[in-house]
Amino acid sequence: xxxxxxxxxxxxxxxxxxxxxxxxxxxxxLRGFFDYGPLGAELRREILDDWWYYFVRRREDVVGIHxxxxxxxxxxxxxxHLESFFDxxxxxxxxxxxxxxxxxxxDAGVKVVELTAEEISRLIREKGVRxxxxxxxxxxxxxxxxxxxxxxxxxxxxxxxxxLRPETAQLIFLNFKDVYYASxxxxxxxxxxxxxVFRNEISPRNFLFRLREFEQxxxxxxxxxxxxxxxxxxxxxxxxxxxxxxxxxxxxxxxEPLRITxxxxxxxxxxxxxxxxxxxxxxxxxxxxxxxxxxxxxxxxHVKTELAHYAIQTFDIEYxxxxxxxxxxxxxxxxxxYDLRRHQQYSGKDLAVExxxxxxxxxxxxxxxxxxxxxxxxLADAYTLIKGRPVLSLHPRIAPVKVAVxxxxxxxxxxxxxxxxxxxxxxHYTAIYDEKGTIGKRYFKxxxxxxxxxxxxxxxxxxxxxxxxxxxxxREQIRVHTSQLIQKIREIxxxxxxHTTRKT
RNA sequence: GCGGCCGUAGCCUAGCCCGGUAUGGCGCCGGCCCCCCGCGCCGGAGGACCCGGGUUCGAAUCCCGGCGGCCGCACCA
Numbered sequence: 001x002x003x004x005x006x007x008x009x010x011x012x013x014x015x016x017x018x019x020x021x022x023x024x025x026x027x028x029x030l031r032g033f034f035d036y037g038p039l040g041a042e043l044r045r046e047i048l049d050d051w052w053y054y055f056v057r058r059r060e061d062v063v064g065i066h067x068x069x070x071x072x073x074x075x076x077x078x079x080x081h082l083e084s085f086f087d088x089x090x091x092x093x094x095x096x097x098x099x100x101x102x103x104x105x106x107d108a109g110v111k112v113v114e115l116t117a118e119e120i121s122r123l124i125r126e127k128g129v130r131x132x133x134x135x136x137x138x139x140x141x142x143x144x145x146x147x148x149x150x151x152x153x154x155x156x157x158x159x160x161x162x163x164l165r166p167e168t169a170q171l172i173f174l175n176f177k178d179v180y181y182a183s184x185x186x187x188x189x190x191x192x193x194x195x196x197v198f199r200n201e202i203s204p205r206n207f208l209f210r211l212r213e214f215e216q217x218x219x220x221x222x223x224x225x226x227x228x229x230x231x232x233x234x235x236x237x238x239x240x241x242x243x244x245x246x247x248x249x250x251x252x253x254x255x256e257p258l259r260i261t262x263x264x265x266x267x268x269x270x271x272x273x274x275x276x277x278x279x280x281x282x283x284x285x286x287x288x289x290x291x292x293x294x295x296x297x298x299x300x301x302h303v304k305t306e307l308a309h310y311a312i313q314t315f316d317i318e319y320x321x322x323x324x325x326x327x328x329x330x331x332x333x334x335x336x337x338y339d340l341r342r343h344q345q346y347s348g349k350d351l352a353v354e355x356x357x358x359x360x361x362x363x364x365x366x367x368x369x370x371x372x373x374x375x376x377x378x379l380a381d382a383y384t385l386i387k388g389r390p391v392l393s394l395h396p397r398i399a400p401v402k403v404a405v406x407x408x409x410x411x412x413x414x415x416x417x418x419x420x421x422x423x424x425x426x427x428h429y430t431a432i433y434d435e436k437g438t439i440g441k442r443y444f445k446x447x448x449x450x451x452x453x454x455x456x457x458x459x460x461x462x463x464x465x466x467x468x469x470x471x472x473x474x475r476e477q478i479r480v481h482t483s484q485l486i487q488k489i490r491e492i493x494x495x496x497x498x499h500t501t502r503k504t
Numbered sequence: 505g506c507g508g509c510c511g512u513a514g515c516c517u518a519g520c521c522c523g524g525u526a527u528g529g530c531g532c533c534g535g536c537c538c539c540c541c542g543c544g545c546c547g548g549a550g551g552a553c554c555c556g557g558g559u560u561c562g563a564a565u566c567c568c569g570g571c572g573g574c575c576g577c578a579c580c581a
Contacts, residue, residue, distance in 0.1 A: 028571040440541035
């Protein structure tokens with residue numbers, strides 16, 4: 001492990017090798033926005049594709065949708081985002097700190113429910129609320145909203161205001177009834193979606209960790225509220241041992257998670273229902289599948305104060321980053337029937353569905369992955385030093401480049417053959433070709449960007465048409481005849497655990 | 505958003521605090537070596553120093569503003 005790996009090192013590495021670039025960099029960059037470079041774009045696709053395969057295509061009970069980014073404004077009234085996203089900020093005139101006006105008023109014993117700026121201003125004066133840090137005087141409240149506003153149509157009027165979605169989930173709820181009829185699925189079933197979301201964060205930071213534009217991969221899994229513990233799939237994950245940090249332990253000041261199987265956790269009532277436990281398990285299995293070490297993953301329950309307005313119970317799936325400790329990369333929430341109930345209320349449409357002869361408004365379990373955070377965790381997890389040099393030990397399933405092809409020397413006989421092999425491989429796998437510098441340097445450069453296999457054309461190739469195949473993590477080599485090369489690569493990549501030094 | 509530190513070629517870095525047109529490394533380009541694991545040999549191209557303004561005969565170097573980065577505070581539905 002590279003202990004010295006800092007976020008700055010990783011950021012610089014990602015820019016240097018073309019995973020990510022600060023967006024609008026030639027103009028100085030835009031805070032909270034990053035563009036994917038060539039390697040990042042490939043990495044993103046691999047992760048996205050595998051997620052979609054694992055959670056949608058492979059399953060019989062989940063279908064996908066792809067919703068709009070600009071959404072009907074009423075959506076966010078119903079979801080509660082306008083309310084709870086629209087807050088007032090007051091600034092201390094002495095020390096300059098910002099505070100949420102509603103928090104200060106609540107501390108002062110005021111019951112805060114949808115106040116206007118004038119009311120907040122009046123209450124602050126009446127109650128004599130001052131800066132909790134230094135006692136300084138507070139500014140007039142300034143509204144801020146975490147949603148990006150835009151205007152639909154030619155006029156910028158209040159009526160034409162719309163928002164860029166701050167979460168993909170709502171599009172699933174809006175389409176719930178249509179999907180239900182069109183797909184002819186019965187409860188329990190899930191709707192998955194991948195897409196961009198936008199949050200006008202006050203202070204984006206930490207490279208990919210807090211962005212203003214990012215991508216979510218989400219499932220809303222709908223269950224009959226009376227059958228939340230009726231989960232026939234539970235056996236798939238029951239024996240998985242997880243590191244579980246409950247709200248209760250946190251409230252006692254304990255940082256050490258329990259090591260417990262999901263079945264035990266459910267039996268002890270630590271998880272809201274069996275379906276909730278199941279989706280925690282499935283999530284972890286997928287993270288492991290793309291190569292993230294479960295040793296560095298824990299499942300932390302939200303304590304009451306951090307629970308979202310819609311949630312019955314939420315678990316953060318956290319990764320232990322070497323440079324910033326435990327941070328959320330995914331959330332698995334029990335949203336109850338909050339969203340469907342609210343949309344039913346605001347739209348006047350009946351969103352209940354049939355199950356066993358009764359009409360029910362389903363409850364929802366929501367696994368919600370932040371793509372960029374998954375990528376950050378995958379990169380941090382894969383970044384290792386092997387014999388003193390950086391190697392990105394990405395699982396071949398997500399590695400942006402699968403194969404590198406080199407001529408042993410930069411001579412026409414070798415380069416001609418090497419390019420021939422390169423083009424043959426490229427038909428099947430993402431591949432790069434390199435003839436510059438020494439063979440050692442080329443191996444190391446390929447290792448650095450996580451290429452699992454390197455193929456070299458040498459003197460022997462010209463005699464018998466065999467090439468060497470070198471393994472990234474062990475540096476071992478085998479010889480393969482070019483006629484069997486593609487098949488051999490497939491075999492190796494599909495059984496990668498035999499060829500890696502990684503414990504996972 | 506506030507405070508501290510910072511912003512030099514694709515990347516890292518010296519110089520900046522004692523103002524006078526910029527140091528080194530990596531990478532890159534060309535050539536030599538049938539070179540299997542990053543220090544091989546020869547040659548070469550890249551920067552007016554984040555942007556804008558000011559002070560000055562003259563600024564990367566001082567001052568102001570903006571943008572961006574890191575750390576801390578706040579925020580993180």
